[in-house]
Amino acid sequence: xxxxxxxxxxxxxxxxxxxxxxxxxxxxxxxxxxxxxxxxxxxxxxxxxxxxxxxxxxxxxxxxxxxxxxxxxxxxxxxxxxxxxxxxxxxxxxxxxxxxxxxxxxxxxxxxxxxxxxxxxxxxxxxxxxxxxxxxxxxxxxxxxxxxxxxxxxxxxxxxxxxxxxxxxxxxxxxxxxxxxxxxxxxxxxxxxxxxxxxxxxxxxx
Amino acid sequence: xxxxxxxxxxxxxxxxxxxxxxxxxxxxxxxxxxxxxxxxxxxxxxxxxxxxxxxxxxxxxxxxxxxxxxxxxxxxxxxxxxxxxxxxxxxxxxxxxxxxxxxxxxxxxxxxxxxxxxxxxxxxxxxxxxxxxxxxxxxxxxxxxxxxxxxxxxxxxxxxxxxxxxxxxxxxxxxxxxxxxxxxxxxxxxxxxxxxxxxxxxxxxxxxxxxxxxxxxxxxxxxxxxxxxxxxxxxxxxxxxxxxxxxxxxxxxxxxxxxxxxxxxxxxxxxxxxxxxxxxxxxxxxxxxxxxxxxxxxxxxxxxxxxxxxxxxxxxxxxxxxxxxxxxxxxxxxxxxxxxxxxxxxxxxxxxxxxxxxxxxxxxxxxxxxxxxxxxxxxxx
Numbered sequence: 001x002x003x004x005x006x007x008x009x010x011x012x013x014x015x016x017x018x019x020x021x022x023x024x025x026x027x028x029x030x031x032x033x034x035x036x037x038x039x040x041x042x043x044x045x046x047x048x049x050x051x052x053x054x055x056x057x058x059x060x061x062x063x064x065x066x067x068x069x070x071x072x073x074x075x076x077x078x079x080x081x082x083x084x085x086x087x088x089x090x091x092x093x094x095x096x097x098x099x100x101x102x103x104x105x106x107x108x109x110x111x112x113x114x115x116x117x118x119x120x121x122x123x124x125x126x127x128x129x130x131x132x133x134x135x136x137x138x139x140x141x142x143x144x145x146x147x148x149x150x151x152x153x154x155x156x157x158x159x160x161x162x163x164x165x166x167x168x169x170x171x172x173x174x175x176x177x178x179x180x181x182x183x184x185x186x187x188x189x190x191x192x193x194x195x196x197x198x199x200x201x202x203x204x205x206x
Numbered sequence: 207x208x209x210x211x212x213x214x215x216x217x218x219x220x221x222x223x224x225x226x227x228x229x230x231x232x233x234x235x236x237x238x239x240x241x242x243x244x245x246x247x248x249x250x251x252x253x254x255x256x257x258x259x260x261x262x263x264x265x266x267x268x269x270x271x272x273x274x275x276x277x278x279x280x281x282x283x284x285x286x287x288x289x290x291x292x293x294x295x296x297x298x299x300x301x302x303x304x305x306x307x308x309x310x311x312x313x314x315x316x317x318x319x320x321x322x323x324x325x326x327x328x329x330x331x332x333x334x335x336x337x338x339x340x341x342x343x344x345x346x347x348x349x350x351x352x353x354x355x356x357x358x359x360x361x362x363x364x365x366x367x368x369x370x371x372x373x374x375x376x377x378x379x380x381x382x383x384x385x386x387x388x389x390x391x392x393x394x395x396x397x398x399x400x401x402x403x404x405x406x407x408x409x410x411x412x413x414x415x416x417x418x419x420x421x422x423x424x425x426x427x428x429x430x431x432x433x434x435x436x437x438x439x440x441x442x443x444x445x446x447x448x449x450x451x452x453x454x455x456x457x458x459x460x461x462x463x464x465x466x467x468x469x470x471x472x473x474x475x476x477x478x479x480x481x482x483x484x485x486x487x488x489x490x491x492x493x494x495x496x497x498x499x500x501x502x503x504x505x506x507x508x509x510x511x512x513x514x515x516x517x518x519x520x521x522x523x524x525x526x527x528x529x530x531x532x533x534x535x536x537x538x539x540x541x542x543x544x545x546x547x548x549x550x551x552x553x554x555x556x557x558x559x560x561x562x563x564x565x566x567x568x569x570x571x572x573x574x575x576x577x578x579x580x581x582x583x584x585x586x587x
Contacts, residue, residue: 060385061386062385063385067324068239087498088495088497089494090491092572092574
């Protein structure tokens with residue numbers, strides 16, 4: 001005897017509420033990419049910036065790309081900053097690009113927005129991109145060595161980026177560095193950040 | 207004050223926090239990129255709430271462990287990526303057959319095989335539905351933001367407990383590793399569903415009997431009920447059977463139980479679907495790209511719409527058909543060689559033009575790519 005399947009029997013079915021995406025955020029976002037070689041601390045500096053922006057009341061989307069090695073290989077961390085909810089969280093037209101190593105020198109060319117600011121480490125980037133945007137060669141690694149450790153070049157670059165762009169107040173960045181980076185590196189990180197802000201004040205030589 | 211907290215949170219970590227908010231108190235896993243942060247976060251957070259974290263010897267054992275923990279009465283979860291998801295399939299089928307609530311998070315990376323550990327893909331769309339053998343019920347939820355990773359993980363537990371079935375939360379690597387500013391609601395505002403435990407007389411208890419809602423009550427260990435659990439086809443008593451009528455009853459109830467509760471299972475997001483002529487259907491990070499593309503297309507005067515199945519499986523057929531009936535073209539962008547489009551083709555009327563965008567190089571599909579295809583479809587519609 002055929003047996004009626006339960007799902008063929010009438011079932012109380014409540015119509016699913018279709019949430020119309022009434023308001024799609026339209027605010028212009030700022031897009032930032034920190035790129036270089038794996039191990040240069042790009043993810044860390046991006047999270048410090050993201051946390052500082054959060055404290056400033058902004059909304060961020062931070063994404064990353066890295067290779068399956070803990071050192072070397074191309075590494076990048078991207079931030080999309082918006083007043084409202086970020087609609088598409090990945091970068092498509094970069095406003096500020098930091099390049100700390102040659103391995104990442106050309107990787108972002110197609111995404112640089114005309115008029116963007118590109119900050120390159122002058123010792124480790126020999127093939128800086130060129131185009132309809134401003135490129136500045138800056139001594140991030142050198143300043144990092146001067147404060148005691150080349151590894152904090154990421155913090156120097158972060159300071160310069162914040163200083164030049166005005167996207168985040170210095171005091172907020174410093175507070176995040178105090179709260180979220182290891183105590184052992186605190187002074188070093190703060191000095192590196194300060195060195196970065198100082199670089200931002202130097203006269204432009206493109 | 208039940209205030210929410212605004213913070214920057216990663217998709218994977220949001221899954222872990224969502225799980226704990228949902229009442230998950232057991233995690234077993236074997237770390238695998240790009241899902242490892244889920245295990246890391248659970249290892250830190252579970253002990254704080256009296257839960258148990260175990261790093262198992264492999265993916266298979268992790269799946270077995272959460273099924274065991276769940277049968278012991280604890281809400282349990284594991285997380286993995288494609289290669290591990292393949293290994294879990296046998297025990298996932300056991301969970302579906304024995305009707306053991308559990309949550310599996312699959313953070314999709316480039317495949318097949320070990321593929322590209324750190325690169326995104328959406329290649330497990332069909333595996334999440336049909337990865338284990340035999341006809342089986344399963345629910346798959348597909349978040350496309352960090353907030354949704356949190357919310358849908360909670361929902362996964364609630365559906366799993368209510369319907370006694372494994373639930374898969376399917377993320378792509380982008381959403382798993384994405385950090386977004388989100389509001390985490392106060393823990394006391396979270397809605398939690400609890401399992402139906404047996405309370406009837408012990409003498410007449412049937413661990414797999416028919417019930418009003420198709421969901422049999424589970425016997426809590428220690429409550430003294432006679433219960434038998436097996437992956438073999440079983441009758442109401444839980445003991446194996448091959449009697450056609452009993453097998454049919456059991457299988458019909460098992461396969462039908464999700465459909466009987468579509469009112470709580472289905473979930474879709476639609477944008478501009480009221481008047482859309484070109485409809486985009488997609489999930490995960492690709493849906494974020496599509497949402498921007500749809501907005502830009504509408505700004506340019508093209509009637510575009512987005513249909514995003516938040517509950518990916520069972521696919522929300524009725525909602526899709528209702529929208530599809532009004533459009534002339536459907537575009538399915540996905541980071542695989544063409545999987546979701548198969549379901550869309552199955553459900554679409556013959557006259558509807560179906561277009562695909564497939565990207566399999568480990569990069570996300572950009573909004574501009576979707577927009578240009580919408581424009582093309584809009585012109586030729």
